[in-house]
Amino acid sequence: MLNKKVVAVIGGGQCSKEDARVAEEVGRELAKKGVILVCGGLGGVMEAACRGASTEGGITVGILPGENRQAANPYVQIPIVTGMSYARNVIVVKSAQAVIAIGGSYGTLSEIAHALQSGIPVIGLNTWSLSQNAQQDKSIIPAQNPGEAVDKALSLAKTNITKP
Amino acid sequence: MLNKKVVAVIGGGQCSKEDARVAEEVGRELAKKGVILVCGGLGGVMEAACRGASTEGGITVGILPGENRQAANPYVQIPIVTGMSYARNVIVVKSAQAVIAIGGSYGTLSEIAHALQSGIPVIGLNTWSLSQNAQQDKSIIPAQNPGEAVDKALSLAKTNITKP
Amino acid sequence: MLNKKVVAVIGGGQCSKEDARVAEEVGRELAKKGVILVCGGLGGVMEAACRGASTEGGITVGILPGENRQAANPYVQIPIVTGMSYARNVIVVKSAQAVIAIGGSYGTLSEIAHALQSGIPVIGLNTWSLSQNAQQDKSIIPAQNPGEAVDKALSLAKTNITKP
């Protein structure tokens, strides 16, 4: 029954208008392709992506840091309540077969790092770039626009075990 | 958009035929009433409940302990990959507005305890009974059959914040 | 260098005078035997046990649920800050080779259950008793007084891998 792909959209809980526009289009494109959208469930990029997915009838999952399901943005259909603060970042990326990062600050950077540590592909739109310390073969893959980001995410989506 | 209620079904990863029959009917009843089913995503009671919900077109979420989404039972539609081992038990119950416990061993007992600690109602079907140490007002609420368990879960479902 | 044994003392954040007296003596006995004391770091039984251990020059570790090290009771020497709320209960017991439970409510019950789930022995002093659902061979082991509890904990202390 795991017949739908799952992609995480990560980014700041507050964001620029442009990042929000991009996130919303990413959400729409994912929903159009029948992909389940996972995110951290709060505002900014997360909310914009969920709003986009909802417009197209997609499924949205919000993995929340706090104790209160009501903290989810209004477009989250399935709230997961962790009460684990930032440790929920790990769950957001591990639950996805690919990650699309849009803008973001240190929380987003932690998610990018956890994804790369687990061998989950990360597609970037206007987000962090990593220094030369990164192994070249599995760093952030840049995309120019939402459609390209979604295409790359789906073509690279992991189908198997994440690394321990 | 949190317009659907969420109920967790907890119980052993291995279980008796009778517990499986009960869990499957609980899953069916939840789905008929439009409730999202959350569980630990593995076999036994979890699988039976998901199978029942699937029969009626319900939404099933499996919050997995390991690193591998493929470990989900075949009736999980939305796998959440935590990699956190038994700490995922906390997330299973916190994500629900009420919990239905069926049979189960120590893992189930930990989930019952976490739910009661967070003020989330627990309905029991052939499961643990708690000693006199428990405060009387918020312990396991017994049910005689799946239908009664689901009715009690929905009438008691928390609508608000879980306790810290 | 893992040459010291580690025992967890669990129990309520608020407790009776008698439970506090017992916890303090457990802490003293553990320290006299060179055992590292692990607990949840807060008040009640946890504080009393840490106070007892400190009296005898023992090492005390507090695994805190919140974000603030200052929440540790005054006798915690080594605060571990999880920010994971009740999910830290899992870490308290997994870090120990045996667990001594004193009084306690649902949080303590969750820790007892997690310990038994992981095959870590639990010694009980005036705490929960488990119903007949429990497999007889690995349930709570009763003790009559602090000295007996510490002796049993040390003789049963796991030396190896906890179960997955």
Next chain:
Amino acid sequence: MLNKKVVAVIGGGQCSKEDARVAEEVGRELAKKGVILVCGGLGGVMEAACRGASTEGGITVGILPGENRQAANPYVQIPIVTGMSYARNVIVVKSAQAVIAIGGSYGTLSEIAHALQSGIPVIGLNTWSLSQNAQQDKSIIPAQNPGEAVDKALSLAKTNITKP
């Protein structure tokens, strides 16, 4: 009783000889100043730092990702067993008042990001550098050698609440 400062040393589980040499000296310097050393408990930079601290009689804490305390490097005195895989990275940094990063790959990057997200100062020795997305005021603070890193860590060590 929180009278000792706590500093985390983070870096790869495998590392170059030079990074190991630097980590060992950082461990020695921390121990000389009476600081508790927290790390992820495994090999590479973590082991070298613990070895250095042990040489000077310091206290070493290893916050382990797996289920087995025996996985700790031989210089860990106090093993914390999380069973939470990479989510333990969050605990490593939150438990510290300052973080010293040495070399490292994506796991280390996730820890740097979590620390900065929580407002915990990060001192870097031959480690990641962050792109211009980072807010300038609270990014990685470079050091030229172990002594300078320890001095900066101690002068910047947080004394208060980490951010939610």
